[in-house]
Amino acid sequence: MPEGVEIEIYRRGAEAAVGRSIASVEAPDEWFLKGGLTPAEVTAAVTGRTVVAARARGKLLVLDLDDDTRVGLRFGMTGRLIVDDNASIDYLEYSSTRNDPAWDRFVLNFEDGGDLRLRDPRRLGGVSLDPDEDALGVDAFVIKPKQVRDRVAVGEVPLKARLLDQSRIAGVGNLIADETLWRAGLDPVRAAGSLTDDEVKKLVRHLRKVLADFLRDGGSHTGRLQPARVRGGLCPKDGTALLRREIGGRTTYSCAHHQR
DNA sequence: CTCGACTCCTGTTAGC
DNA sequence: TGCTAACAGGAGTCGA
Structure with a gap:
């Protein structure tokens, strides 16, 4: 399951997103957005922005954007990160071995045509804006x-x-x-x-x-x-x-x- | 502040 | 074969 080790592996995968601009957002699961965040708000906050860094702190993956907005990604026990159709991890204990796009809870589409997907069957992960990293x-x-x-x-x-x-x-x-x-x-x-x-x-x-x-x-x-x-x-x-x-x-x- | 109990989520699997 | 119930754990909340 995603613990610090998996998050570090995801972070390395997310390095592929650094330097790329976000053209659109898919947030089909409002429950997956944390802290009262709405699909409209997260869309407005990140569309047009460029990813400048991917950082890991504990089980939190943070994408830094060029206007200092921070996107916090959590993976629960079954969440995976897929960048440009490349999953950094294929197997997760306690997760499904199937690979169903219906489990994509949050997607960043880049202007160059690629994307970053958070695929989480059991919906225990989540996405937040400007997460409180100091609480960790x-x-x-x-x-x-x-x-x-x-x-x-x-x-x-x-x-x-x-x-x-x-x-x-x-x-x-x-x-x-x-x-x-x-x-x-x-x-x-x-x-x-x-x-x-x-x-x-x-x-x-x-x-x-x-x-x-x-x-x-x-x-x-x-x-x-x-x-x-x-x-x-x-x-x-x-x-x-x-x-x-x-x-x-x-x-x-x-x-x-x-x-x- | 600390800490345990409880709740949420759903795919998988054991068992009838 | 088909169904149900138990199980998994990260994280947030609540009450003592």
Whole structure:
């Protein structure tokens, strides 16, 4: 599903839109527009403008336009970005393997004839104008150990829930969180503030490696834990029956043996 | 401010 | 074969 890794892949795909002018907009699904935005408003705001940058912050993809308007794209759990008929990602966990244009919720048509499409079967994504980027924490790709210690590894909230809190660290979704904690040998229900300095360092080290691995391998579904994230799954490290719990409101798989 | 519970969305799949 | 119900999770809202 689209987590920070997928958003970075989308961002690279969206680089193809930089320098191009927007001729028209398709916003057929008003529900998909967030913050009270209407199709008429978004059309007026972006038509005739040129894309000058594509940026990622956590799970938010931002297109900067030449008049400082910012277009915020969110992908929910099933959204994909398609630029000029090129999808940067073909497979998304929990999404459909079909490819139906009826799921195009937002389209920018460029003056040169190409287009940028946000295709989201389950409509959990959305489009906003001038999104509040400051509400997001430091992006997981660049967060430093000290920032993790100060903003993530604090309080009595379960560690897993903390990692999913986008205001503290942006871009970690359910699969990245489970894989990171599994590799780091940390129990997802541990109080976030209970980690020692060494455990914080270990957490950051594994997070960075997980992000790099997932980026290299093409998405957040490519983890070593992933095949075992099913009912009755066994830990790929030691064969122990995995625990399946709901933590932070999300299905969480972890190993009772080596995650402490 | 913090935090857990709840709600939204719909394609897919398990099970009868 | 056809149907129903459960399931998936990112993000916003609400109340304690």
